[in-house]
Amino acid sequence: MRYLGYLLRRTLGGALTVLAVVSACFLVLEALPGDPTDTILGETATAEDRAQLRRALRLDQPFATRFAQFILDLIVPARGMGHSLRQPARSAASMIADVWPNTITLAVSSALVAWAIAIPLALLAASRPRTKTDAAVGVASLVGVAIPSLWLGPLLILAFCVAVPALPFPGPDAKGPLSLVLPSLTLGVGMAGILTRMGRASLRETLREPFVTAARARGLSEPAVLVKHALRAAMVPLLTTGGAQLASLLGGAIITEKIFDRPGLGTLLLQSLTARDIPVVLACVVVIAATAVLVQLMVDVAYVLVDPRIRLS
Amino acid sequence: MSERERRRWRLQGRAAVGVPLVCLFLVLALVGPWFAPYAPRAIDLAHELEGPSRAHLLGTADNGVDVLSVLLTGARTAGLVAVSTVLISFVVGSLLGAVSGYSGGKTDLVLSRITDAVQAMPSLVINVALLALIARPGFGHMIAALSATGWVAYARVSRAEVLRLRDREFVTAARALGASSSRILFKHVLPNAVGPLIVQATFGLGGAVLAEASLSFLGLGPGAGASWGALLDQGTAYLLRAPRLALVSGGAIAVTVLGFNLTGDWLRDALDPKEQ
Numbered sequence: 001m002r003y004l005g006y007l008l009r010r011t012l013g014g015a016l017t018v019l020a021v022v023s024a025c026f027l028v029l030e031a032l033p034g035d036p037t038d039t040i041l042g043e044t045a046t047a048e049d050r051a052q053l054r055r056a057l058r059l060d061q062p063f064a065t066r067f068a069q070f071i072l073d074l075i076v077p078a079r080g081m082g083h084s085l086r087q088p089a090r091s092a093a094s095m096i097a098d099v100w101p102n103t104i105t106l107a108v109s110s111a112l113v114a115w116a117i118a119i120p121l122a123l124l125a126a127s128r129p130r131t132k133t134d135a136a137v138g139v140a141s142l143v144g145v146a147i148p149s150l151w152l153g154p155l156l157i158l159a160f161c162v163a164v165p166a167l168p169f170p171g172p173d174a175k176g177p178l179s180l181v182l183p184s185l186t187l188g189v190g191m192a193g194i195l196t197r198m199g200r201a202s203l204r205e206t207l208r209e210p211f212v213t214a215a216r217a218r219g220l221s222e223p224a225v226l227v228k229h230a231l232r233a234a235m236v237p238l239l240t241t242g243g244a245q246l247a248s249l250l251g252g253a254i255i256t257e258k259i260f261d262r263p264g265l266g267t268l269l270l271q272s273l274t275a276r277d278i279p280v281v282l283a284c285v286v287v288i289a290a291t292a293v294l295v296q297l298m299v300d301v302a303y304v305l306v307d308p309r310i311r312l313s
Numbered sequence: 314m315s316e317r318e319r320r321r322w323r324l325q326g327r328a329a330v331g332v333p334l335v336c337l338f339l340v341l342a343l344v345g346p347w348f349a350p351y352a353p354r355a356i357d358l359a360h361e362l363e364g365p366s367r368a369h370l371l372g373t374a375d376n377g378v379d380v381l382s383v384l385l386t387g388a389r390t391a392g393l394v395a396v397s398t399v400l401i402s403f404v405v406g407s408l409l410g411a412v413s414g415y416s417g418g419k420t421d422l423v424l425s426r427i428t429d430a431v432q433a434m435p436s437l438v439i440n441v442a443l444l445a446l447i448a449r450p451g452f453g454h455m456i457a458a459l460s461a462t463g464w465v466a467y468a469r470v471s472r473a474e475v476l477r478l479r480d481r482e483f484v485t486a487a488r489a490l491g492a493s494s495s496r497i498l499f500k501h502v503l504p505n506a507v508g509p510l511i512v513q514a515t516f517g518l519g520g521a522v523l524a525e526a527s528l529s530f531l532g533l534g535p536g537a538g539a540s541w542g543a544l545l546d547q548g549t550a551y552l553l554r555a556p557r558l559a560l561v562s563g564g565a566i567a568v569t570v571l572g573f574n575l576t577g578d579w580l581r582d583a584l585d586p587k588e589q
Contacts, residue, residue, distance in 0.1 A: 017433070020430075021430070021433065021434070029446075032446060142327070142571075142574065142575065142578070143571070145574060146519075146567060146570050146571035146574050146575075147567050147571075148523050148526070148527075148563070148566055148567055148570060150523075150526060150527060150530055150542070150545055150563055150566060151545070151559075151563030151564065151566060151567045153549075154545070154548060154549055154552055154556075154559040154560075154563060155559075155560075155563070157552060158552065158556050158559075158560075162552075162553065162556070247435070248435040251434065251435040251438050254437065254438075254441060254531060255437075255527055255530065255531070258530070258531065258549075259549055266438070266441075269438065269441070269442070270441055270445060270531065273441070273442060273445035273446060274445050281442075288434065288435075288438065289433065289434065292433055292434065293433075
């Protein structure tokens with residue numbers, strides 16, 4: 001109950017941030033030079049088609065009405081966040097709902113890969129400072145950071161779908177958990193590199209703290225000291241970075257989606273932008289911004305769970 | 314330079330790999346296109362997607378374009394975009410950050426909110442959005458889009474440095490001697506904050522090379538010239554027929570980014586004596 005007020009305040013603040021972000025996008029799209037009917041229909045469109053599109057875009061109404069309608073589209077569930085211009089029969093919300101499961105499974109599985117690699121490596125390196133193991137982990141994490149997913153993706157496909165055909169070749173037909181392995185690795189390795197470096201540094205610092213010495217003095221085994229005491233306290237910077245990484249993945253891993261020919265939020269946003277499908281663009285922006293705010297809130301709550309020295313306020 | 318300092322700046326370990334890679338990239342960006350055997354868009358339909366030969370050392374891509382020429386010309390594109398983006402972001406970001414940190418109050422509040430807002434969205438999404446709205450994006454558009462998100466990192470670093478420095482004795486001394494705010498900022502505070510900014514710029518160059526490649530990979534690159542990212546786009550399309558394209562172009566991107574990261578690491582350690 002203690003946290004209810006805090007959560008309410010944060011949710012309200014988050015909703016305001018999302019509102020500010022979409023309003024800014026709305027204004028930017030509004031301020032773009034050129035007649036939107038030209039860019040959408042091409043210059044050869046008939047006057048009739050143009051008039052119809054202008055009505056669909058509500059361009060025949062004053063700005064204030066348009067903005068109010070836009071906000072209503074977003075908050076009234078039945079309006080489905082407005083209608084797509086490319087596929088007039090479909091609502092923006094339904095188009096996002098189509099790709100959302102793909103985006104969320106890829107984001108979560110990549111984050112899992114990243115943490116599963118990073119935490120053991122960071123513990124290994126931090127518990128054996130200035131040894132060959134430490135140096136090897138350092139080099140591995142540097143390479144992980146530097147290999148762009150642009151390159152790692154094709155390399156993994158060549159290795160595991162062509163040279164050793166163990167996994168399905170990516171494409172619209174590739175479904176099931178096996179098709180998720182390579183995209184998650186592609187995204188996870190780079191994130192793991194960053195998390196490993198941060199985790200090692202954070203753990204090294206925590207291991208010098210008095211409460212670690214106290215835990216050792218009480219006769220706890222070294223693994224218990226490392227995992228139960230040091231790792232918990234060292235988690236805070238990792239959660240910050242991990243949260244930002246997760247938010248960015250949920251915002252659409254456009255590159256990886258393209259390499260593996262997977263539908264997703266990023267691709268939908270890019271396609272809608274190129275086609276000037278403004279209602280879908282704005283709906284995507286709302287979802288991306290809202291996810292970012294939500295992940296940040298989860299991270300802030302997680303701080304308290306892992307580090308009892310932190311209080312929510 | 315003392316023996317100790319000399320040891321700190323010695324090129325060994327990571328730096329022995331990173332610094333030569335960065336130099337190689339910069340030299341290629343500068344003179345690479347002059348050594349390209351063909352024009353980066355010269356079409357030769359009779360020799361499409363062929364393996365390496367005497368005429369085409371790294372083989373050909375779609376439409377018989379010479380891969381080596383694309384790589385050499387692409388280095389110029391990557392270098393031009395990266396250096397311009399970092400220059401603009403460095404100057405704009407460090408100035409805004411310094412003003413924000415030094416003046417505090419409402420200016421600081423507004424500028425910090427703007428940096429928070431830019432960082433709230435993934436930068437690639439913002440870049441993609443800005444470029445996708447332009448009918449035919451060119452070099453200028455790409456640099457502008459990348460700078461629109463790039464300055465934030467420098468603003469944060471310079472704000473933090475200015476906050477750390479502004480109440481130090483040498484600044485108080487300058488103020489006591491009657492120096493103006495801008496003199497204090499430019500002559501006393503910023504010169505002491507340059508180290509971390511240069512480290513940030515080194516990582517920023519690698520990041521900008523990667524961003525240019527990513528955007529070109531998505532088909533949002535400048536139409537003129539050649540790009541490693543655009544070649545990689547072909548490479549993934551012809552991954553089965555000509556895996557060479559993806560390997561070579563992605564390799565060039567990866568090695569360049571690795572070089573800048575290693576150099577950035579080395580500079581950070583060398584500029585920060587505490588880490589020794």
